[in-house]
Amino acid sequence: METIRFTTRISKSGTIRVPKDSLLIDKDVEVYIKPAKKIENKQNKAMDFVNKWAGFMSDIDVDSAKFEHIMEKHK
DSSP: OOOOOOOOOOOTTOOOOOOTTOTTTTSOOOOOOOOOOOOOOOOOOHHHHHHHHTTTTTTSOHHHHHHHHHHHHTO
């Protein structure tokens, strides 16, 4: 048995459109309807990012770490 999954919208009149290339046209089928989950596009603000990552490397002396890395790289 072949299963076809697709996303569509139910019209106000209750009609569901099936893809035209379906091999199940004019055949008896079982239909399961599952509402789609809404995906919220939450845009992060700059301050949210700063607050989240502030102090991430606070215990490390960044300048000396950069210097050591460059010295190791160019030996």
